[in-house]
Amino acid sequence: MPPESLELHIDYLISQFVDWLTVNYAGVFEQISDIIITLLLSVRHVFLIIPWWLLIAIIGIVGWLLTRRVTTTVTLVTLSFVIVFFGMWRPAIDTLSLVLTSVIIAIGLGIPVGVLMAEFDVINTVVTPILDMMQTLPGFVYLIPAIMLFGLGKVPATIATLIYSTPPVVRFTNIGLRQVSSEIMESATAFGTTRFQLLKEIRLPLAATSILGGINQTIMMALAMTVIASMIGAGGLGKHVLVAINRLKVGAGFEAGFSIVCLAIVIDRLSSGIAEHWRPPES
Amino acid sequence: MVVSNQKHIEVSNFWKIFTHDQEKIDVGSPEEIKRVEKDDSKVIAVRDVSFEVNRTEVFVIMGLSGSGKSTLVRCLLRLVEPTQGKAIMDGTDVTSLDKKELISFRREKIAMVFQHYGLFPHRTVIENAAFGLKIRGESKENRRKKATEVLETVGLAGWEDYYPAELSGGMRQRVGIARALSNDPPILLMDEPTSGLDPLIRRELQEELLHLQEKMEKTTVYITHDLDEALRLGDRLAVMKAGRFVQSGTPKEVLQNPADDYVARFVKDKQEQLKEAEVI
Ligand SMILES: Nc1ncnc2c1ncn2[C@@H]1O[C@H](COP(=O)(O)OP(=O)(O)O)[C@@H](O)[C@H]1O
Ligand SMILES: [Mg+2]
Numbered sequence: 001m002p003p004e005s006l007e008l009h010i011d012y013l014i015s016q017f018v019d020w021l022t023v024n025y026a027g028v029f030e031q032i033s034d035i036i037i038t039l040l041l042s043v044r045h046v047f048l049i050i051p052w053w054l055l056i057a058i059i060g061i062v063g064w065l066l067t068r069r070v071t072t073t074v075t076l077v078t079l080s081f082v083i084v085f086f087g088m089w090r091p092a093i094d095t096l097s098l099v100l101t102s103v104i105i106a107i108g109l110g111i112p113v114g115v116l117m118a119e120f121d122v123i124n125t126v127v128t129p130i131l132d133m134m135q136t137l138p139g140f141v142y143l144i145p146a147i148m149l150f151g152l153g154k155v156p157a158t159i160a161t162l163i164y165s166t167p168p169v170v171r172f173t174n175i176g177l178r179q180v181s182s183e184i185m186e187s188a189t190a191f192g193t194t195r196f197q198l199l200k201e202i203r204l205p206l207a208a209t210s211i212l213g214g215i216n217q218t219i220m221m222a223l224a225m226t227v228i229a230s231m232i233g234a235g236g237l238g239k240h241v242l243v244a245i246n247r248l249k250v251g252a253g254f255e256a257g258f259s260i261v262c263l264a265i266v267i268d269r270l271s272s273g274i275a276e277h278w279r280p281p282e283s
Numbered sequence: 284m285v286v287s288n289q290k291h292i293e294v295s296n297f298w299k300i301f302t303h304d305q306e307k308i309d310v311g312s313p314e315e316i317k318r319v320e321k322d323d324s325k326v327i328a329v330r331d332v333s334f335e336v337n338r339t340e341v342f343v344i345m346g347l348s349g350s351g352k353s354t355l356v357r358c359l360l361r362l363v364e365p366t367q368g369k370a371i372m373d374g375t376d377v378t379s380l381d382k383k384e385l386i387s388f389r390r391e392k393i394a395m396v397f398q399h400y401g402l403f404p405h406r407t408v409i410e411n412a413a414f415g416l417k418i419r420g421e422s423k424e425n426r427r428k429k430a431t432e433v434l435e436t437v438g439l440a441g442w443e444d445y446y447p448a449e450l451s452g453g454m455r456q457r458v459g460i461a462r463a464l465s466n467d468p469p470i471l472l473m474d475e476p477t478s479g480l481d482p483l484i485r486r487e488l489q490e491e492l493l494h495l496q497e498k499m500e501k502t503t504v505y506i507t508h509d510l511d512e513a514l515r516l517g518d519r520l521a522v523m524k525a526g527r528f529v530q531s532g533t534p535k536e537v538l539q540n541p542a543d544d545y546v547a548r549f550v551k552d553k554q555e556q557l558k559e560a561e562v563i
Pocket of ligand 1: 301327346348353354355
């Protein structure tokens, strides 16, 4: 053991800084909170208006339209029913709402950042190592800044989820835009496209498949993170796992845990199905 | 409107030197050129090229692969920035245009057909054909009307709603040609439009181009490495070698008096064919 005299604590400095931040920028944090809460409640509201059986029917129909395969469709419906049988429908909807909220924000921030990275090499050089670092760190780490600034609850949970899950959509937007062949870009340029027209008419539509693949990964990472974020008040399925662990209730833990697996498979099949089926819109 | 012998394209002392570091090179200094020639990281792709093309004339540039043909036409559109030189096309000094002027020049005055088609895979045949019109902001009806017309002219009526991937090579290049024609520019640039095609299809497309040229009378710079094609389509031709024009003139002049061995090798087979024909 190193002697205690070597310890050098900065915890009070950090606390002071955070206090200063939250006092002086209270308005900003409040606004961010408001936006997230509003979005979260609206998403959840939509899911709660739809009766559970109708939602399962929609999952089945969309699954069928995307894959045209009976086995996939039956699997999706069965997995949804497993969640119902375990009594986990309501927490599953809570989890789903948090995932979708953070994914909507992640897409809203991530695609523009990806576009900027593809358009400007300087931004690419600066942002790439940040994304690398964000993806190297375990999701757990993001809980700390989130609670420091927003306390406990759904808002910091959403923010931690958002930070953890944004990199893939940024990365895949950038890669997709950069992969458009130079021959195609050259012929478009020859017809007098502006930089913006080139982006809108040629590069973004051709990058769409890649971007949707990135969104799929973002969704899956968000789901993983909401489970971890149940420790700071995300609620939902993660909370049920956490409670079961604390009380050593193995059976209950299994039910909640297996519901997470079911939800993950359903979301993944649907979102990757959309990515594979994408055909750029005809204008 | 058509005034023959009026200079429509005037290119003078064009140079393109590819460098990695965008270094400014003074092409006027022979020592500097010597230094660049020794430097493996720099390529002199176009070397002091000058030529003129009259209105409605088809000017063919011929040369082996790597001789700088593509680079030269790309410089005319400034898809590649020329290192030095001047190009006046349809009364506009292209080399002095700023970004905005260059964009409107590309929209109005000139269109290009590419060897590898350069079609947009996510757009249908008619959307590809109408691309230039869309880019310059023409109305939807206008676009549809003009593109439909042009597609019919190039023999693609009925294929409007297919995607490029569903077409054969020859048909794809027809889409490429339709895309260039729908803008109705006074000047056309064609970079080996038929060289990716089977001989039979190539022949067919050449016929088509001759036919179109009769009707539309565009001033055309046409790149090829095929002498037959050059002779069929060209009013005048230039032979390019290692970035330079080694000879230019009417097809007859070039055939009868090849300027050097390189040109002579190009035209040898043709000369023999002609001799045989005369004997018979
Ligand atoms: N972007 C580029 N960077 C460096 N060298 C190039 C580039 N494009 C073409 N070149 C070189 O310029 C020369 C002429 O090429 P190109 O114009 O494509 O010839 P051609 O069309 O006659 O086959 C070749 O040596 C080629 O390697
Ligand atoms: Mg070429």
